[in-house]
Amino acid sequence: MNAATGTMEYTNKRERMLITPEGLAVPVTIASRGSRLGALVLDFVILFIALFVFQLVLMFVLGGLFEEAMNTANENISGAGEFLFIVLILVGFLARYGYFLSMELGPRGATYGKRIVGIRVAARNGGRLTPEAVIARNLLRDIELFMPLVFLMMAPSGEAGNFGIAGMIWFLIFMLFPFFNKDALRAGDIIAGTWVLEAPRTKLADALSTQGAAAKGSSEITGVRYEFGEAELSIYGEHELQTLERMLRDAQPEALAAVHETICRKIGWDPGAGDERAFLEAFYAQLRAKLEGDMRFGKRKANKFS
Structure with missing residues (x-):
């Protein structure tokens, strides 16, 4: 991001930013x-x-x-x-x-x-x-x-x-x-x-090292323990997991708030504002565990449409 102009700069001329229907900004690369x-x-x-x-x-x-x-x-x-x-x-x-x-x-x-x-x-x-x-x-x-x-x-x-x-x-x-x-x-x-x-061949990225809900199981701010069921975790696949990981690594408050709102709307939750990162870390950790468990049994969910 160029601080002076407020525009996104790419090192690769074929890089683009794809906006999903959920409002997530996903970096992609145009095929040569x-x-x-x-x-x-x-x-x-x-x-x-x-x-x-x-x-x-x-x-x-x-x-x-x-x-x-x-x-x-x-x-x-x-x-x-x-x-x-x-x-x-x-x-x-x-x-x-x-x-x-x-x-x-x-x-x-x-x-x-x-x-x-x-x-x-x-x-x-x-x-x-x-x-x-x-x-x-x-x-x-x-x-x-x-x-x-x-x-x-x-x-x-x-x-x-x-x-x-x-x-x-x-x-x-x-x-x-x-x-x-x-x-x-x-x-x-x-x-x-x-x-x-x-679309290079990828495996699940190395697990994100988190300090909050993903590591301790509950929020440091509210003490709430976020646990998600099979149906709630099934809305996303590997592609969305990796997108969420990039969001957590970048730690942009506006982006995390938008992703938090999108996920809550899709799974029918209303945890309120102020604890977005803890919610997302817990969702990330449990989604990753589910996808890795499915892969051991030969089931692979590439994205939310699979």
């Missing part, structure tokens, strides 16, 4: 353009390999019928061959869209390619990633990538004519789009209200 491209290439490699293996299995099981279905120029193709050809088209379509939609709607908000490079899709408003947003950003990929590529592949044969040139211009505009804005957003991100953030 290179990592996004790498993730896309990895995803298409994964899809290609999966479809190739699927075709090999069909060839082994169906033999000549598969070859007949692939030879669409054959006027004497049988009804079974036509049906199989339609199935292959549907499988390709569902694989392309189903892969991205199902993976990005999952708790991690990332495909296998994104997970490998350590990035994820998130809503820019700090809320949950909705199906509408994921569908919109992936449907736009056809306009951004696949349609201009079709024109470009037709250009060398001379069949496309001016369409080949138009396709190249189209392709360049959309491929360079992330370089025209500071958040590296592609057109699909702008339409869907999403962005892609760094």
Whole structure:
């Protein structure tokens, strides 16, 4: 924070501050353009390999019928061959869209390619990633990538004519789009209200060393002992735990008061003002203990939406 101007200064140009619907300010880092491209290439490699293996299995099981279905120029193709050809088209379509939609709607908000490079899709408003947003950003990929590529592949044969040139211009505009804005957003991100953030593999951070309620079990100010039940602790996951830890380490009174109010509202508590830090330390300690206990039994709650 710059004391003279009152503005936040970042050492990394890709750092941003995300405001959640609860009013929490969470620092995030925009994924680099290179990592996004790498993730896309990895995803298409994964899809290609999966479809190739699927075709090999069909060839082994169906033999000549598969070859007949692939030879669409054959006027004497049988009804079974036509049906199989339609199935292959549907499988390709569902694989392309189903892969991205199902993976990005999952708790991690990332495909296998994104997970490998350590990035994820998130809503820019700090809320949950909705199906509408994921569908919109992936449907736009056809306009951004696949349609201009079709024109470009037709250009060398001379069949496309001016369409080949138009396709190249189209392709360049959309491929360079992330370089025209500071958040590296592609057109699909702008339409869907999403962005892609760094999501490095992390484990729960080292436990926060506290002196108050978390260490002694009760408040030094009021003597109240804060104990939370399973339902109350289940509202948050690892991401919120780490955010709360950063808040306690920074010890900004205004931020702690805002977080205290948000948590109390969500769990239905009204402990009053003046003992915010003790309340938050107790909540932090008990939430951490719950999450670590769940992890021992193979249950992991990445965030409040999991």
